[in-house]
Amino acid sequence: METVSIVLFLLLAVVVSGAVSRMVPLALPTPLVQIVLGCVIGLSTSHRVALDPELFLFLFLPPLLFLDGWRIPKDELFKDVSTVVELALGLVLITVVGMGLFIHWMIPAMPLAVAFALAAVVSPTDPIAVSAIAARVPIPKRMMHILEGESLLNDASGLVCLRFAVAAALTGHFAAGPAVLNFLWVAGGGLAIGVAVTLAVTRVKAWVTKRWGEDTGSQILVSLLIPFGSYMVAEHVHASGILAAVSAGVTMSFAEVSRQALADTRMRRISVWDMIQFTLNGIIFVLLGEQLPGILSGARQTVALTGHSAPWWLAVYILAIVAGLAALRFLWVWGSLKLTILRRRDAAQTPHSPDWRLIAAMSFAGVRGAITLAGVLTLPLALNDGAPFPARDLAIFLAAGVIIVSLVVASVALPILLKDLKMPAEPSRQAEEDQARIMTAQAAIVAIERRQHGLAEQSGEADLYAQAGGRVMDFYRERIEGLAEEQADRARAQDRLMSEFRLVGIKAERAALSRLIRARSIGSEAARKLTRELDLSEARLRG
Template sequence: MDSIEIILVMLLAVVVSGYLVRALPFSMPLPLVQIGLGAVISGAFNHGVTLDPGIFFLLFLPPLLFLDGWRIPKDGLFRDKGVILELALGLVVFTVVGAGFLIHWLIPSMPLPVAFALAAIVSPTDPIAVSSITARVQMPKRLMHILEGESLLNDATGLVCFRFALAAALTGSFSLASASLIFIWVALAGIVIGIMVTAGISFAQRVLSQRLGEEAGSPILINLLIPFGAYLLAERMHASGILAAVAAGITMSYVELSGRALAATRVRRAVVWDMVQFMLNGMMFVLLGEQLPGIVQAASKSIAQSDHLNSWWLAFYALSIFAGLAILRFVWVWTSLHINRFLSQRRGVQASKPHWRVVVATSLAGVRGAITLAGVMTLPLFMPDGSPFPARDLTIFLASAVILLSLIAASIGLPRILKGLELPAENTEQQEEDRARHGAALAAIGAVEKAQQNLPHHAVDADIYTEAAARVIGLYQHRVESEAESSGADQIRMADQVERTLRLAALAAERQEIFQMARSGQISDATSRKIVREIDLIEALYQK
């Protein structure tokens, strides 16, 4: 019962954090506020929630990764796929090797495989924390999309490296060939499973709905269950459940372009997902804060594992490891950008020199979060011979400290680095949206004219009929609302009914045209999602 009460209090803390971050006289990232509230809860209850990493992974990560994969702009993801893969694969391996040797050099008593395991688990980044930090600061959209794409893919890379480092620590052996083959299977199988689960469930849902109908909430509930199904099936197949959830979300964005879901379903589903995202994001950071006092206490007791008696060495280790990670990320980002620029120039493509502030911002944006916390908690308590796992408490503390330090550094540094930074104007998105609205308006006018011909002329007075049609067509031609003059309550009701019919026809045509433009690649899925949501909300006003 106490655990349930703590969880309810943690949910309340998520709500309070949203108000508290606005009430503070100074700017503070929401994750840091939530971590602080979690620490307060731990002190108030004198005992915390026992964190089961398996349950944590299952409850929190699949829906959040699914939603990130669903909503991330696909045109940006594929446009910058080279840069994203360099960060998600190359940077992770570079970080594991470099930070692993650094940690072992700093703490000789920590075995090298354990040092590699710690380096691997702190290598994945967390886009949720970056989004919270940059919410009040203008970050280049392309850079934000690259960081989101990196974080969606580097989770699997970091966890696979962590798994092999942990196996080496337990068995004392490591095979690069075997690790490479397993990594390929883990990644490819996870992606395929995620695609198949979303496509299969969406097809079955459509067939059953056409034949049997469905309850109003069924599509939303099914949509919420898809990431869990993809994750669990992938884990059963010894593949990456994380990549399966991401692939399921990306596939869902393409399924949406079919336009088969009802407008009301899309509106309600968006509200439900927004609530789920806010709750799970907040709970993750509150839970981290709730775990921190126990982690620090255990690490302080185990400081002798590092051959030092002074607890201040814990802070020195944490700061040194964080600084090493930041330097490694900066070196990789700087080198990668300049190599890409050189290769582009060799191909005859003009590439501007990256601004140093953009390079620094990309380096600072490597914020660690949920994957690091949950992953490090999976460290075993004992070795195969029954002896305690070496430096376990110290490893957990250092990973948690890296999360906090990366959050603090990004919250302080990013706003200052990005403030006043002048970047080339990104007009393509606005031009794309204007083009989509123009095409949708033309389709709506055609649909109104067609619906005008199909309406029974005897049902309404000819003047009222013409007036209603002109009002709807004028809405799409000039995007201004015109007031119609009519006399008599019956005539007003009749005119409203005709106008409602014509506007619904126009909205349906608009939406269909937007989906068609997105399917053919004329506009991005992000633009189509934005405009379709506006159309759905307008249609909801006319639906009875």
């Protein structure tokens, strides 16, 4: 019963955090609110959440990484793939080696392998926290796509590095040759298993649906089980479950193209996954806050591990790590953009030096969040011989401090840097979108005509079907004419105004429907149906 109560308090804190972050006058990021609420829970109850590292990793990371891989825009990712790979792989390796050596030099009491493990968990960035910070100062789309792609890959690369660092700490030695071969198996096997599991499940699901129809609840549940299944299979064969979850999500987006689900299934599945993402990310930050009182209460014992007695030394270490991470990221981003400019110059393109604020914004956007906390909490409790894992509490304390400080610094710096920041000009995709609308409308007209003639031949009532089909085809012809003529911009402006007027009408419809429901002039079934129709219409207009 105590466990259930704590879980309910955590969920309530996640719900309250969204409202509080919107009510405060300052642009306070939701993750910081969740950490504060978690602290309140930790201080107001004598019960503590005892986190099992392996269980924590298994419950939180696979669905979050799977969803990131599923939803990330693939075209935008491929367009900036070189920049993303440089940030997600090169920067992670530099961070693990450089910050690992720096942390060990700064805190000699922390073994080198543990220092590398700590550097590995603070290397991944968190785009959820960045978007929450910049909610009132929108991040340029291309910049956000780069951050999303970087986060997707550096989550996996950072956690794989963590795995090797922990193995070195447990065994007491590290061999480069076997480690490279093991890395190839861990990475390649994880990626392959994620692809294989997703393709197998989606094919079986499509075959069952084709023979016996589609059940919306079952389809949604299958999508929830895929990341966990991929993770478990990969871990069973000692491959990377993290990479398996990522590749499963990427594969899912391609598999859905050829094996479409019903519209109702897709809409409900999106809602379910949105709720899961919000809940899991929120619980992770609330858990960080809930653990903070216990972590802070042991600060004196923790700092004693470093050879000092004053707890403020821990703050010095945290600030030094944050500064080191920021410096490494700034230099890497600057070098990466310079290389991109040189490549464009070689390709006979006119190079443009990036605004210094762009480099600074990309650097401060390296906020640590859910993945860092999840990773550091997976550090083993004991070594192979049963002895306590060295400096585990210190590593958790420093990682938690890095998360909080990076959130605070970014919440102050990013809105200033992003204000009126202009990204390099990008080619418009409006013509591509218009052409796709024209082609789909033409296909619809052909299909309607074919169906219209077939029904007319069967029943002989040609006029009835001609009128009904003509009304629908006129809708598609108007779309084609509006997109094909020279005044397409004016037509789009009219569409926007029509959408605005339609939303005004829907609002009035809701008010009238509410009055009818309160007066009990219509039954509950009719009210539910009309409400759903209005919901779908509003979602389509706002989409």
